[in-house]
Amino acid sequence: MFYFKTFILLSLISIQVNAQKSVLSGKAADYKTKEITFYTIPDPVLRQKLELASTKIAIDGTFSVALPISQTIEIYTDLEKYCGTMVVEPGENYTITLPPFSLRTSNEAHSSYFKPAPFWLGLPAGDNNDLNFAVRSFVVDFNSETVKNTVSIYQKQSKEVVNEIIGRLEAKYLANKNEYFKTLKNYYFAELEYAVNQRTPEFVIKKYFATEPVQLHHPIYQRAFETIFSDFLRKQSQDIQNREIVHLTNSGNYLKLVSLFESRGYKKEFAELVVLKGLNDGYYSNTFAKEGVMKAIEMAQTATISAILQPIAHQVKRKLSLLAVGGKAPELRLSNLKKSQVTLDQYRGKFIYLSFFNSKSSDCRAELDSIVSIEKRLRQVLTVVSVALDDDFDAAVKLWNSKGYKWELLNGSKQKQLIINYNASITPAFYLIDPDGALKLSQAPSPSHGLEPLFLKMFRDYNFKRQRN
Template sequence: MNLKKMKLKTLLLFFVVALSLQVIAQSPQSVIITGTAPDYRNYEIQLYRYADAISKTKELVSTISIDAEGSFHSTAKLSATTYCFADFDAYRAFIYLEPGKEYELVFPPLKQIPASQKRNPFFQAEETAFALKNSSANDLNRQIQQFELAYLKEESRYFNQIFNLQSKAAVDSLKANLSIQFSQSNNTYFNQYLFYRTAFAEYALHQGQSESFVKNYFIDHQPNLLIPSCHRLFRQLFNDYFSFESNQIRGTEFKRLVARADLNGIEGYFANKKQWDTNLSQLVILQSIHDAYSQGQFSQGSLLRLLDTIDASNWPSDKKKIAKRLKERLTYLQTGSDAPTIKLTDFSGVSQQLSSFKGKYIYLNFTRVANPICRQHLDQLKQAGDVLKQQVQILNLILPEEASKQELILQQNWPGEFFIINEQAADTYRVTTLPMAYLIDPSGKLVMSPAPNPLDGFEQQFLNLLKQNRLNELRQQGR
């Protein structure tokens, strides 16, 4: 009897210790980031991670403030290994951070570009890994870089056999060679990265159009889409999947399910026709809503109703959070949504929030007074009629490099008030070209997003808006 009690106590102690270790592993731990970057003196660089890989909502991990001597020291709190990135100048620099570790960063060579170039919708940042000083042999960043070099070497060696001859034996050899070289790692994150990265050689044989391939990588193994190699393979397989499935020979049935926002029907379709498990079906649905929203094949209203249905369903909370973030992203700056508030600073240095302007329509005019085209649009505002002048408050927003243009602005006597904004405010309104405008109603909602520029018929469209609002009021009174 005593022996039984001792065994029971030992077993209970084992579970308590195991649970304690799990709690400790999941608790946030400090990450220290240090280094020197003399070329980046006085820079302030935000390091982000993704909340999820589908909505790609950014979450701030740490701010790296580089002092006047070029030194920096910052900390972050992380509970799991995390892919992080920072956008600065021409770069998107990334790093894998592990809880409880210290990193001495080496910045890439300074490569400054004009802010206007970064706002260009066709701009693509140069992706690069942060180099590390004095990193150990088992550092995750070093392991991944060494693996990528080895993978490219093996892929080059077997390129013709894999991509031209479709040789499975060549794929097996590539995977076996890499497995031998990198079999000693006890880093779970690295092993998952390797597992999904080597899958690309197998993917080349049949473009992923194999039930066994999908089963092996996304059903038998639960995918972590925040691992870049896993997310990249997922995107290769399921990119624009609603469109893909609707365009099949018997795709009309599926297209109807999406048009009706029939969430249960879509899940049942994937379960019965594809033999997918619940987790994969839900991930593909979320990614497909994201992909389809701007494609035009499906009604945006139907796709938003799908997200609302997910929110009211019994889906897991993590998937519901993705759906919520996705809806926020898809409807961001849409007509009818709340106008994001930004800080506006006048020439005296006094700042206020955009949200403090209430009671009138606001014409938010992002402009550049040194630009001849922008000046022509500003001149057109001088010709505005009485209705526009009485009901619309014009806020002309310029970037810091034009703060010295106060005298020119006063001489021209352009309508409205002028304020200086920072690059972050311009990014908040996704300003890609100048001039660019938005119209905000008295309640703070976007009613023209974006709005026409002055020479492109803004005044006429505004008068039409007032007319339509008046007609709607009369209809309501007549009911």
């Protein structure tokens, strides 16, 4: 936990150095008494939410919140069916309007496929010079151009049509010299050029990325970078001319990986960003040895030259090691039905089948029912613990009482850090923890998808190994 807080602090520092207060205020009567949180996405490698500030809407619907930021960034707020967004400049004050409150359905709330609809936060008092209006105008024009030319761009891959679109948009927005806006425009164009140059991506990479400043916090830079460099190390290694990438990664040689991309004309900072992204994405592939990836990331923690990339190297290491098989299971301290505090250490010496669920989810309820027979048969050798992530723990208690489940129920309501630590934003989620407190299966199969035979084999192997030692 100390490491996580340290690295989040590093990300916050990178945003808040020389920070100025930007104040958002407004009135939203249908959100009264609700808490809303504003966040940003600080980098294109992990793309994790970084909370900036929260505020509770007053009973009369008014709200005001100050965001400490040092550079122009895009911020977001999750509002059930909507994701509100806007661009915020340091030291500026904004009066905003929120979308009408619309509660997600139970299926939407627990579906991995549901994505809140993007919503540009209203700016009723903004003047025409506000950066948000320029951004929104450009996005509308860009989308209009691409829709009208979909066949030419995405089927015929016409470079001529793409150049014509870029020319028209450049001419229309030539007068806007705002740096944030120019970067936004540039990387929209990068995405467009990539669409017609996917067979020769190096053309786009050299034009827009290789020697240009890294723009970690810019959302369109992030999106274009993700489009081009997702799983980049693995994809590059498939080319017979790049087979050394596999050797360098498996041997954990971060510095030589960076040098490889520098030899292609990438500036060092950008080469480091590409390698960090590639290591993060490649960890779960079958191409690279996990031990080699982790060794390379450990080297990156001290060898990375760029100050803005060092926190990312630390966070990638933490993320990949946190739920790695063989690593210590993340700590938890939660209340049970008797309101007693429970920790994993209390079960030391036993195998634990740890599940995360939401009682509103039909999938979760079905899997809880599937646990019943397994728990009854294996309770001498397997301890089942379930963590309810319901906003209202009483709903889970009611389910427990009506079903008569016999195993431990813990209250995980509003435990944001726990959800992050166990990657449990989508439920149900399951983990098997061995008697030494280490993760044995991460994630584990659900009870209805082969848990029992796999556990019994692991149980026998674990005991056989102990007897031999």
